[in-house]
Amino acid sequence: MAIRNVREMGEEVLKKTCKEVKEITPRTRELIDDMLDTMYEACGVGLAAPQVGILKRIVVIDVTGEDPYVLVNPRILEQSGEQTGYEACLSVPGKTGIVTRPNYVKVIAHDENMEQFELEATELLARAICHELDHLNGHLYVEKVEGPLMNAEDVEGDE
Numbered sequence: 352m353a354i355r356n357v358r359e360m361g362e363e364v365l366k367k368t369c370k371e372v373k374e375i376t377p378r379t380r381e382l383i384d385d386m387l388d389t390m391y392e393a394c395g396v397g398l399a400a401p402q403v404g405i406l407k408r409i410v411v412i413d414v415t416g417e418d419p420y421v422l423v424n425p426r427i428l429e430q431s432g433e434q435t436g437y438e439a440c441l442s443v444p445g446k447t448g449i450v451t452r453p454n455y456v457k458v459i460a461h462d463e464n465m466e467q468f469e470l471e472a473t474e475l476l477a478r479a480i481c482h483e484l485d486h487l488n489g490h491l492y493v494e495k496v497e498g499p500l501m502n503a504e505d506v507e508g509d510e
């Protein structure tokens with residue numbers, strides 16, 4: 352278990368499309384453990400593998416601080432509704448902006464044992480899933496910001 356270096360906007364690795372995971376190797380498990388450590392250390396609610404420089408379709412998400420999800424090869428099956436609110440990203444430190452996302456998503460993924468599962472999510476968890484899945488396709492939330500990118504410290508109640 353280790354804290355990995357979080358890549359920041361401007362680095363090429365954040366613009367690439369990630370590859371499907373075919374099997375969970377000891378290295379993959381180490382990566383997942385490190386991603387969780389790195390996310391918690393940075394007080395983030397989600398982290399995608401390219402943010403630590405690895406082009407694999409893996410994300411970790413925990414919007415409550417005690418209920419982590421590991422999503423391997425995640426795919427959105429359904430989405431509906433709309434939510435508009437502040438978003439931030441560990442790869443864009445100190446910034447925030449307003450992004451509209453679906454208010455509900457249903458996602459299919461594999462867990463850290465390659466067991467397939469479905470997850471239904473609303474509100475912040477749905478937002479986090481959409482944000483992290485965008486990373487796997489080389490996209491950052493700043494591409495979707497409505498209005499200016501702001502300094503997080505200027506915005507109270509920033510999520």
Ligand code: NI
Pocket residue numbers: 439440441442482483486
């Ligand atoms: Ni992000």
